[in-house]
Amino acid sequence: MSGIYIHIPFCKKICTYCDFYKSASFKNKTEILEGIITELAYQKEYLEDEEVETIYFGGGTPSVLSDIEITRILKSIQDIYKVSEDAEISFEANPDDLSKMYLEKLLKTGVNRLSIGCQSFTDKDLILLGRRHNAKQSFISVLNARSAGFSNISIDLIYGIPGMKNWPETLCKVLDLQVQHISAYHLSIEENTKLHKLKQKGSLKELDESISNQQYNELVEFADINQFIQYEISSFGKENFFSKHNSNYWKQKNYLGIGPSAHSFNGSSRQWNVSNNKKYSQEIKKGKIPFVKEILNPLDHYNDYVLVSLRTMWGVDLEYIENRFSKELKDYCNTSARKFVEYGLLRIKNNHIYLTDQGKFVSDNIISELLYVN
Ligand SMILES: C[S@@+](CC[C@H](N)C(=O)[O-])C[C@H]1O[C@@H](n2cnc3c(N)ncnc32)[C@H](O)[C@@H]1O
Ligand code: SF4
Numbered sequence: 381m382s383g384i385y386i387h388i389p390f391c392k393k394i395c396t397y398c399d400f401y402k403s404a405s406f407k408n409k410t411e412i413l414e415g416i417i418t419e420l421a422y423q424k425e426y427l428e429d430e431e432v433e434t435i436y437f438g439g440g441t442p443s444v445l446s447d448i449e450i451t452r453i454l455k456s457i458q459d460i461y462k463v464s465e466d467a468e469i470s471f472e473a474n475p476d477d478l479s480k481m482y483l484e485k486l487l488k489t490g491v492n493r494l495s496i497g498c499q500s501f502t503d504k505d506l507i508l509l510g511r512r513h514n515a516k517q518s519f520i521s522v523l524n525a526r527s528a529g530f531s532n533i534s535i536d537l538i539y540g541i542p543g544m545k546n547w548p549e550t551l552c553k554v555l556d557l558q559v560q561h562i563s564a565y566h567l568s569i570e571e572n573t574k575l576h577k578l579k580q581k582g583s584l585k586e587l588d589e590s591i592s593n594q595q596y597n598e599l600v601e602f603a604d605i606n607q608f609i610q611y612e613i614s615s616f617g618k619e620n621f622f623s624k625h626n627s628n629y630w631k632q633k634n635y636l637g638i639g640p641s642a643h644s645f646n647g648s649s650r651q652w653n654v655s656n657n658k659k660y661s662q663e664i665k666k667g668k669i670p671f672v673k674e675i676l677n678p679l680d681h682y683n684d685y686v687l688v689s690l691r692t693m694w695g696v697d698l699e700y701i702e703n704r705f706s707k708e709l710k711d712y713c714n715t716s717a718r719k720f721v722e723y724g725l726l727r728i729k730n731n732h733i734y735l736t737d738q739g740k741f742v743s744d745n746i747i748s749e750l751l752y753v754n
Pocket of ligand 1 (some may be wrong): 397398399400421435438439440441443473474476496497498499536537540566567568569570
């Protein structure tokens, strides 16, 4: 079982908070698409003939692609790899790209899971985030997706936005939309973003942590009341609607990432492609894939395992650590976890470690204490 991720590194406008690899110049679009098709063929051996059960178009903005371009990529994947018949095919889209006609064509390509970047249902937040759409467009895009026939829809939301006042209203709108999945992230102000510059200049006041903590609590409560299961810190899905692709990442299944900046993992190593559209297409034209590779040692594996597993509802399995790594690492993990158990941030049950609801809000600090640094 494995997955393929395709990175589409273009955005019509750069949002003020985003540090994912993307370019607002579409100059190389044709070359990049050719590069993606070529890379798919070059990487044929990477998944060692394993069945591909998930395909994920991420970005950047996959919805800058036409249905013809999407079909071409999917056909190449199907020609080269063994794709399971009921593969989950996810596609990230920006609300303002989702006209009724686009959605109808998109459904025909075989995409069967749509992830729409709504972010907020308040115009003031969307303006600060530098989004291209307003709240009404976000709302309508989801309704249009449903009427076009998409039955597995996820929306992205961001909370903890400076000046954010209407989070409960945003959550109410989600209910009206009857989506199957929500990905909700705390705004993170990353270096090299416009928001970071504003913060450095003193013209942006971050939201008080007590308010964003309250928003997080409202989110968890909302999810609980409305049968969304929090299967990972930022991921809430109705039963049978968890993202298979992301769950496979978290369960450390193999995946192949194609396109500029895409990451791949095959159990023994991870590698990542160059984050530069021009260099990517130039190298691919020369017959080379421009990536950096890192061979993983057992401690890297242990750290990766703890890093991803603790964020999920499946938790960290101490028995697995003992069998897969060593008794010493299991004891180290168990002992490091104890102090957080006392503060109610972790809980240990049936030889598994889980974050509590409050632990999830400060998860980064807890996880770093459980990692093993030489
Ligand atoms: C890389 S974007 C791609 C999706 C699509 N381009 C869009 O913007 O709708 C995936 C999601 O990550 C989230 N995200 C990106 N940067 C973030 C940040 N700095 N803080 C919080 N969430 C972020 C947003 O919710 C976004 O929808
Ligand atoms: S959030 Fe999405 S649309 Fe905005 S810059 Fe990032 S990838 Fe592009």
